[in-house]
Amino acid sequence: MNDIKLALLGSQGAGKSAVLVRFLTRRFIGEYASNTNSLYHKRLSIDGRQLNLEVFDPCSESSEARCILEEPVDWADGFVVVYNISDHTSFINAKNILQQIREARTDNCKGEVDVPVCLVGNKQDLCHVRQVREDEGRCLAQENRCHFQEVSAAESYQDIANLFTQLIRQVMEHLKYRADRRRYSGSKSMAKLINNVFGKRRKSV
Ligand SMILES: Nc1nc2c(ncn2[C@@H]2O[C@H](COP(=O)(O)OP(=O)(O)OP(=O)(O)O)[C@@H](O)[C@H]2O)c(=O)[nH]1
Numbered sequence: 597m598n599d600i601k602l603a604l605l606g607s608q609g610a611g612k613s614a615v616l617v618r619f620l621t622r623r624f625i626g627e628y629a630s631n632t633n634s635l636y637h638k639r640l641s642i643d644g645r646q647l648n649l650e651v652f653d654p655c656s657e658s659s660e661a662r663c664i665l666e667e668p669v670d671w672a673d674g675f676v677v678v679y680n681i682s683d684h685t686s687f688i689n690a691k692n693i694l695q696q697i698r699e700a701r702t703d704n705c706k707g708e709v710d711v712p713v714c715l716v717g718n719k720q721d722l723c724h725v726r727q728v729r730e731d732e733g734r735c736l737a738q739e740n741r742c743h744f745q746e747v748s749a750a751e752s753y754q755d756i757a758n759l760f761t762q763l764i765r766q767v768m769e770h771l772k773y774r775a776d777r778r779r780y781s782g783s784k785s786m787a788k789l790i791n792n793v794f795g796k797r798r799k800s801v
Contacts, residue, residue, distance in 0.1 A: 598645060600767050601671060602760075603652040605693050606678035607686035611718040614749035615678055616653050619760045622753050642764055649764070674712040674767040676759075681717045681746065684727040687736075690715060694740045712766035713742035714759050720748040 604612040613634075617625055620638055634653045639646065652672065675697055679690040694713065701711045715737045717728060730746055737744030743762060747755045 597648055598768060598771070599648045599650070600764055600771075601650045601652070601673045602676060602763065602767070603654070603672035603674075604676045604678060605654070605697075606716075607680070607683070607689045610678045610680045610683070610686045610690075611749050612676075612678045613653055615676070615716060615718055615747065615756055616651055618749045618753055618756045620651075624750050640764070642761060642768075645768070647764065647768075672711075673771060674714075674763050676714050676716055676763065677742075678716045678718050679728065679733075680719045680722075681728045681730075681733075682719055682722040682725045687717075687728040687732070691736055694736070694742070698740065710741050712763055712770055713740065714763045715740070715742055715744045716759065717744075717746040718749055720746045721751045 604616055606612050614624060616636065617623065620636060633655050636649075636651045636653065638649045638651075640649050641647070677690050677693050677697075679686040681687075694715065697711065697713060715733060717730070717733045733746065734744050743759070743766075745755060745759045747759070749756065
């Protein structure tokens with residue numbers, strides 16, 4: 597069984613919990629107790645594979661939430677970065693978060709492919725008071741080579757289910773790529789070792 601770890605990041609009130617709870621329960625719950633960090637677990641089956649999904653939903657006010665970006669972004673295999681389309685400040689914050697993820701991952705995993713990220717513009721139902729155009733979101737996602745989706749946690753389940761499913765597929769591919777790379781570099785160094793030992797012997801014969 598695969599373990600997949602995701603983290604939701606974004607401004608306070610952007611709707612991180614609403615998006616996640618919509619995905620996990622299909623329901624929209626208007627208000628959440630949001631003064632603690634939460635770790636959600638769910639068993640899923642995607643493309644016939646059983647998965648253990650863990651999702652970290654930090655409370656934006658807590659210092660632990662800030663830690664996840666201050667420490668190398670090692671815990672999560674993928675990220676959902678949420679902003680509120682009716683709040684431009686939350687979009688600027690999402691931009692900073694994307695940059696921090698990229699920088700942290702570049703420092704840690706030199707030469708590796710990008711960590712899977714999905715940028716989510718939430719509260720699409722509030723488009724009459726929109727402060728962030730859809731193409732601005734799309735453009736930011738392109739700059740950061742990540743997937744983009746506008747959703748309304750209040751009104752729709754399907755878009756949110758699709759984005760999580762797509763992100764999880766990407767994470768599975770990414771984990772497989774990393775495992776293959778490790779195996780390959782492991783077998784390369786083993787071949788080097790064998791060569792060093794037996795190659796030298798052959799020379800002396
Ligand atoms: N209109 C509308 N309101 C939403 C939507 N999603 C969330 N909300 C509301 O926005 C507020 C904040 O939602 P939360 O899910 O608690 O936001 P959060 O990002 O988890 O906030 P913190 O836990 O404080 O970081 C709540 O009042 C939600 O009911 C949406 O799609 N549309």
